[in-house]
Amino acid sequence: xxxxxxxxxxxxxxxxxxxxxxxxxxxxxxxxxxxxxxxxxxxxxxxxxxxxxxxxxxxxxxxxxxxxxxxxxxxxxxxxxxxxxxxxxxxxxxxxxxxxxxxxxxxxxxxxxxxxxxxxxxxxxxxxxxxxxxxxxxxxxxxxxxxxxxxxxxxxxxxxxxxxxxxxxxxxxxxxxxxxxxxx
Numbered sequence: 002x003x004x005x006x007x008x009x010x011x012x013x014x015x016x017x018x019x020x021x022x023x024x025x026x027x028x029x030x031x032x033x034x035x036x037x038x039x040x041x042x043x044x045x046x047x048x049x050x051x052x053x054x055x056x057x058x059x060x061x062x063x064x065x066x067x068x069x070x071x072x073x074x075x076x077x078x079x080x081x082x083x084x085x086x087x088x089x090x091x092x093x094x095x096x097x098x099x100x101x102x103x104x105x106x107x108x109x110x111x112x113x114x115x116x117x118x119x120x121x122x123x124x125x126x127x128x129x130x131x132x133x134x135x136x137x138x139x140x141x142x143x144x145x146x147x148x149x150x151x152x153x154x155x156x157x158x159x160x161x162x163x164x165x166x167x168x169x170x171x172x173x174x175x176x177x178x179x180x181x182x183x184x185x
Contacts, residue, residue, distance in 0.1 A: 006037035006072070015058050018043075022062050029065040034097070037070035038062070044073050044088075054091050064094030071098060075106040079172070082109045086117050092132070093120035103134045107172045110165045112149070121146050136172055 007025055009018050025035055043056045053061035071092065080088070085108055092101050112118075124130055125146050132144035134151060142151040142160060151160040160168075 004036060006039050006070070007035065008039045008041060009043055009056060009062075010039075010041045015060070018056065018058060019060055022060060025065060025068075026063060029067045032067060035065055035068045037072060038065075038068060039072040039074060041074045042076060042078075044075055044078075052091055052094050054088075064091060066096045068095045068098055070100045070102065071095070072102045072104060073106065074104045077105070079107040080109065082112060085109050086112055086114050089117045089121055089132075092130075093117070093124050096124075097128065098124075099129050099131065101130075101132045103132075105136065106134070107136050107169065108134050108151070110151075110160075110162065118146070118149055136168060140168070 007021060009021065025038065028035055040054070040056070043058065044054070053063050055061050073088065080103075088101070088103075089112065092098055121130070121132075130146070132146070134142045134144065141154045143154060144150075145152050145159070148159070151165075152158060153160055153164075
């Protein structure tokens with residue numbers, strides 16, 4: 002089960018999601034590598050005081066020490082600053098994570114909480130952490146953890162406020178962000 006991406010998909014039964022969460026938690030506790038987890042349209046919030054990744058069903062996943070990749074897929078979802086900060090905080094607790102991929106969501110332009118940046122910068126010292134954001138299938142950005150800014154791919158330039166504003170307007174167009182099928 003842990004050799005491929007484990008999916009949490011909103012339409013699947015609560016029992017299936019809960020048992021899957023329990024299995025990945027046990028795997029992590031037993032130091033079994035978990036290739037990836039896909040949270041497909043069911044992300045809620047990281048619980049503020051316990052650092053668990055929350056789902057819309059109320060179920061949570063604790064930080065997983067052996068998780069390599071986390072994919073959050075949220076068609077049409079605009080994340081608040083607090084939600085983005087909580088995702089980054091969760092990521093900083095997953096010791097083996099090398100990639101966070103935020104797909105079909107819209108991220109805040111800036112996050113100002115130094116505690117979050119300190120945790121991500123510390124983590125990046127011992128892992129090759131990459132944080133990708135793809136608001137559309139034809140646009141991908143990489144978070145430059147040192148500068149705390151998004152960079153465009155493939156040209157490696159910092160995303161400007163004007164470009165961000167244009168993307169925000171485009172993201173508001175349901176034709177651009179709602180037509181893709183789930184990766185599930």
